[in-house]
Structure formats: C-alpha cells, structure tokens
Amino acid sequence: MTDPDLERWRLVLGTPASAMGGLNADAARRDAALDWLYGRDGDLDRRDVRRTGGDGPSTLTTVDWLNDINQLFPQATVERLQRDAVERYEITDVVTDPEVLRTVEPNPALLRAVLQTKHLMNPEVLKLARRIVEAVVRNLLATMQTEVRAAFSGARARRPSRWKQARDFDVTRTLRANLGHYRPDEKRLYIETPHFFSRTRKHVEQWQVILLVDQSGSMVDSVIHSAVTAACLWGLPGVRTHLIAFDTEVVDLTGEVDDPVELLMKVQLGGGTDIAKAVRYGAALVEQPRRTIVAIISDFYEGGSVATLIRSVRELVEQGSKVLCLAALDSSANPAYDRDTGQRLADVGAAVGAMTPGELAAFVAEQVSR
Structure with a gap:
C-alpha cells in the first residue's frame, strides 16, 4: 500500500x-x-x-x-x-x-x-x-518567567536627568525644546540643548496575592500551573505570594513556593471539595484588603455550602479585595466549571473566567504598578 x-x-x-x-x-x-x-x-x-x-x-x-x-x-x-x-x-x-x-x-x-x-x-x-x-517544571518555569518579567517590566517612571547617555535620550522633549533652531532653507533642525531622562522604578506598595487552588483530580493542569506561577511571582518587588491547596481540607504550601517541584510532590490530588473553607482561610490571611488579590482556582463544583462560599466571597469584595474566580489556570485556559455557581459569584462582585499564567501575571502587575 x-x-x-x-x-x-x-x-x-x-x-x-x-x-x-x-x-x-x-x-x-x-x-x-x-x-x-x-x-x-x-x-x-x-x-x-x-x-x-x-x-x-x-x-x-x-x-x-x-x-x-x-x-x-x-x-x-x-x-x-x-x-x-x-x-x-x-x-x-x-x-x-x-x-x-x-x-x-x-x-x-x-x-x-x-x-x-x-x-x-x-x-x-x-x-x-x-x-x-x-x-x-524546569521548562514551564523558563517559559513563564519570561512572561512574568515582561508583565512587570513596564512599571517605570521617566524623570529628567543630567547624565547624558545615548540609551536615555529623550527625543520628544529635545525636539520640542529646539524647534526654534529649525532652518527651512536647509530643512534641518539643529540641536543646541539635548535632553535626557533617568529610568527609575515607580514606588510600589506591598500587595498580597493569595492563590487558592482546588486539588481535585480534574484540576491537575491548574495545580501544576499555579505552583509554577507562584514560584515566578515569589520575590518580585511589591508582591507577597501565598499558595493554598484544598479539597475538603486546607493545606498552606506558601513555605514551598520557591521550590515548585517539591510543592507538586506534596500535592494530593483527588478527594472532595470545600471551596468555602479555603476562602475563609484565605480571608484570614488578608492584611490590607484594598491591596489584596484573592484568586480562587477551581471548577466550582462545591461539595460544601454554596451559600457560605457566596457569602465569603461577597465579604472579601465588600472590604475592597479583588477576587478572581478562575475556572482554569493553564496554557490553554479552557474553562470547565459549574456555571450556576460561577454566575452567583459574579453577581456578588467577583471576576469569573479563565486565564493563562501570563494573563494572571499581567493582571497582578497592572494592580501593583498603579
């Protein structure tokens, strides 16, 4: 044939x-x-x-x-x-x-x-x-660290500088300041006073990022990417990261965030789900509500009390925290979740959807640099 x-x-x-x-x-x-x-x-x-x-x-x-x-x-x-x-x-x-x-x-x-x-x-x-x-994990880290660095690299402020370096040449300000030296007959602009700027980071206040990760069997991709994302965010200026895994119990893995391999080897996939319990644990970690992002990564099939979950999320929103309810956190961000519970969470002010790790990093960077 x-x-x-x-x-x-x-x-x-x-x-x-x-x-x-x-x-x-x-x-x-x-x-x-x-x-x-x-x-x-x-x-x-x-x-x-x-x-x-x-x-x-x-x-x-x-x-x-x-x-x-x-x-x-x-x-x-x-x-x-x-x-x-x-x-x-x-x-x-x-x-x-x-x-x-x-x-x-x-x-x-x-x-x-x-x-x-x-x-x-x-x-x-x-x-x-x-x-x-x-x-x-090594390959994932290499890719995701690039995305996180790109997301956080824009938090810069430009100020005038006396130090004259070509890479810091301020083209716009120089052109405006020297327009009086334009010679129409030669069609040239002569620069008498060049201007430069300094690159300084904007002052950033500390933000808490609390990742609550459902470790039920269906969430394995999100568990992997949550561990690597937390490792990439760990130690960034202006960000303090927590990683909490949950099923019917809650396990604080923040102490292992800098070693995603060890963290993943400790995760126990499977079992039931009590999302409300995890949210209450996360809420207890909040120090400055208006400088806190709580990301709940789950399929939102709640094995505990849905009413308690909704109430706990509403309280976080009302105190000024930003709550993300993510049905997926992986490279494809294909959501599969309980849409009724998702709608109820959206109704009390949470942002509900799915993100890639890069999109989550960009969201965090945007909040931190404001």
Whole structure:
C-alpha cells in the first residue's frame, strides 16, 4: 500500500479494514502499537467491531510499547498515546515501572500522570518519577518567567536627568525644546540643548496575592500551573505570594513556593471539595484588603455550602479585595466549571473566567504598578 491516506485509514480501523490492502513493516509496527492500547477498549466489543493488529508482534510489554511509539510517531502523537494510556485505560505502569521511568522522555502528559499516581509508588520509584517532574517544571518555569518579567517590566517612571547617555535620550522633549533652531532653507533642525531622562522604578506598595487552588483530580493542569506561577511571582518587588491547596481540607504550601517541584510532590490530588473553607482561610490571611488579590482556582463544583462560599466571597469584595474566580489556570485556559455557581459569584462582585499564567501575571502587575 503506497497511498498515505489509505494507510492512515487502515491504521485507524485495524483488521476490519484489511481488504484495503496490506501494511509495510513500519506501518505494521504502528498497527501493533495502536492495538496494544486501543484494542482494550470495551466499546469495540459492544459494537462487535474488534480492532486487532494483523502483522506486528503479538505481545508488547509497556517498555516495548513506549520504545516503539517514540520511534514510530511524532512527539505530539506520542504524548497523546501516553495520556490515553494513563488517563483513559489506567495503565499505571507507564509511570510506576522503574524500567519505564529510567528511559521515558519527560513531557506534560507524563507529569500529570505522575501527580495522579505517585501515591502508588514506593520510595525508589518515586525518586525516579521526580526526574519527570523536575524536567517538565524546569521548562514551564523558563517559559513563564519570561512572561512574568515582561508583565512587570513596564512599571517605570521617566524623570529628567543630567547624565547624558545615548540609551536615555529623550527625543520628544529635545525636539520640542529646539524647534526654534529649525532652518527651512536647509530643512534641518539643529540641536543646541539635548535632553535626557533617568529610568527609575515607580514606588510600589506591598500587595498580597493569595492563590487558592482546588486539588481535585480534574484540576491537575491548574495545580501544576499555579505552583509554577507562584514560584515566578515569589520575590518580585511589591508582591507577597501565598499558595493554598484544598479539597475538603486546607493545606498552606506558601513555605514551598520557591521550590515548585517539591510543592507538586506534596500535592494530593483527588478527594472532595470545600471551596468555602479555603476562602475563609484565605480571608484570614488578608492584611490590607484594598491591596489584596484573592484568586480562587477551581471548577466550582462545591461539595460544601454554596451559600457560605457566596457569602465569603461577597465579604472579601465588600472590604475592597479583588477576587478572581478562575475556572482554569493553564496554557490553554479552557474553562470547565459549574456555571450556576460561577454566575452567583459574579453577581456578588467577583471576576469569573479563565486565564493563562501570563494573563494572571499581567493582571497582578497592572494592580501593583498603579
């Protein structure tokens, strides 16, 4: 078979499409790798459409499968296959088998898998899994620190300066001051008095940024990005950051904010949700209400009292704090949340929506530099 489109359909459909033609050696290996994963889908049995590979090896171990997919598919497809293996089919040895962890290439899908399954790992396996966490977090930090620095770099004030440096040349003021020296016959403006400015930071008063992060299983991406965002905000002038994780209990992780890897290794995903309890804890941390941003990162499916949650948020707003109710905080910012609760929170003055980490940093920078 030489037609790439026919080959793709043959790989999608498996043995039921064998009449379309055979597969070459590499395509047969792809077929076997896909069958190893998707052949276990129970929906195929119910529809009497059994997907089986025809020409590849009959049995693959998890290590063999990971090696094969890395050789046979582009990186984006590899990450999708790994994510389906862990999240859809619960093949936990993808991130709990020591041999796999020694060889697998770290990526965001595997980071999510490690965080969701680390409670199954013995100390030796957990040590190997930490390599994945460190590698992915390092890449996220590099990207997000750039975004945060860009957001905070604009807080500058310009003042006249006697120090003459080319980079501080004030073009506008110089032109205005020397317009009387323009010579129409030569069409030239002669500069007798150049002007320069100094670059000084605006004075910024201390702001508190309190991140309340829902650590239920569905919020894993937001948990990851909240940890890295808090690390990027940590130590910035004018900003004091708190990071609080919650399910039905509240855990203050502020002491770990400067080490997002250690922080993520301590997060316990899953369990119920008591958002109101977390908001009350955050409210108790507020020192200057009008210089405080409280960001609640959750899907807002409240397991506790919705009425208490609404009342707690209203009290924060009324005292002058800025309350953000974020249904997502990750690179895609695709919100999935209880819209009824979200509307009730908006009705009492909270800003409800979703943000990327860069957008949150820009919001904080805008408030701090006012």
